[in-house]
Every structure is written in C-alpha cells, then in structure tokens.
Amino acid sequence: MSELRTVNVTRYVTPLREGGSLPAIAEADDGFLYVLKFRGAGQGVKALIAEIIGSEIARALSFRVPELVFAHLDEAFGRTEPDEEIQDLLKFSEGLNIAFHYLSGAITFDPVVFEVDARTASAIVWMDCLLMNVDRTARNTNMLMWNKQLWLIDHGAALYFHHSWNNWQEQAKRPFSLIKDHVLLPWATELEQVDKEMKEVLNAGLIQQIVSLIPSDWLSEELFSSAEEQRQAYAGFLLSRIKSSEIFIKEALHARETLI
Structure with a gap:
C-alpha cells in the first residue's frame, strides 16, 4: 500500500448539500476535481479517520473506491467566500483534510434498477459489519454507478465506537444490529463463504499499513498516552473484530431470515 498523495485546494466549486457534514466539490493544484471532506465539519477529524480506514479497507478488498488524497487548505482560502456558513467551515478546516476523486456523471445506486451479484453483496455486507457502517441503507446507499460499475463512497459514519472510546475492546466483539437496514442484505446469501x-x-x-495513514495530529484522545497508542487501538479494534467475525455474521444471517 502506497502513501496517500497530498494536493492543495485551489478553488471551492460548490457545496454538496445532501451531505450532513457539508462536503464540497473543489479543484486542486493537480487540475482534478475532488469531493472534499472538511476537518471543521460536525464530527471533526474522527469522520475523516473513519473515511481513511473504511475506504482503504474497501480498496484492499478489491472494491472500487475513488482515489483518496490528503487535501491541504490554506488559511487564506475562504476569505472571499460570501456564504458565512461555508466561510466558517473553511476557516475551521485550515490545514490537512481529505478528498476523493470526483466521479463526474456518476449516478446513485438504486437496488430497483441495478443488480448486484450474491458474492459482491455478501462481501459488502461483511465489510460494513466489520466497520459498523450505519450508512448503506435504501435511504442513503452511499454507492454509485460510474461507467457501468459499482463504486463505494462515504465511510465517515463507520467506526462509531471511536466517538466514545469506553470499553472499545468489548465493542469490537459486539454484533452489528443495524445491519438489518443494509440495502444489499437481501442478496447477501454467501456471507459464510466470503x-x-x-x-x-x-x-x-x-x-x-492502513492505520499508519492516519496523521498523528488527528490522534489526540486524552484516554491514550500517545498518538501511537491510539493508532494501535484502532488496529486492535479491527483485528479483534475480524477474528470474531462469526459474531457479526450470525447477526447478519438472523437479520436476513427476519427480512425474508
């Protein structure tokens, strides 16, 4: 796994109002458009950490995910922005943020229109159980169709345990009951196989390798003695959860039976 590229944001194009964290389309100094996620938004850097871990795990599992980059926002960037809400967001997001390559012309995945095979559906459900991703529902699929292929986006709501680190070791071994709302659950017939x-x-x-991508200055929980200790807690949570995958698989299988 290679290091993430860093780009400098040169132009704020337009906000994406459908996102709760006010992401935006922006242009960078490499000439490409990106979906920019701000450190100054509601959940702060924790949402960005979840994006890094979630998207890079998805990529490692061979799902299509837009390229993730670090996006640097200069302190002078938002001074000419007329919208006060956006100006404040830009001000509080000075420094390092993250951004995803903008898939121009992509359309939202609709399970009524598009088909997903059982193996792919099962693998995505498995991954979202691992990540405790609450945000892949029929109301908000966080999947796109681009060039006739399925792409996964938006993992900022995953790993919600890190909003309160209490008993994180126990949380790693808990089932994920919200999987019952997963948009692909009806087609996830190969969970045990994947x-x-x-x-x-x-x-x-x-x-x-994945947790090493998290910038150290984003790791500042008082519960931990150092950034590295917190980084290893993320690794420990994920590895424990992977080792105990039968717990969340059982929950998903039960949710499928109830659904069907």
Missing part, C-alpha cells in the same frame, strides 16, 4: 476470503486479505500487516 468470510474466510475477507479474513485472509485483512491480515495484521495490512491493518497496520
């Missing part, structure tokens, strides 16, 4: 494959890919070395 489990072994997913676990082989997500080994300890890979998890360490």
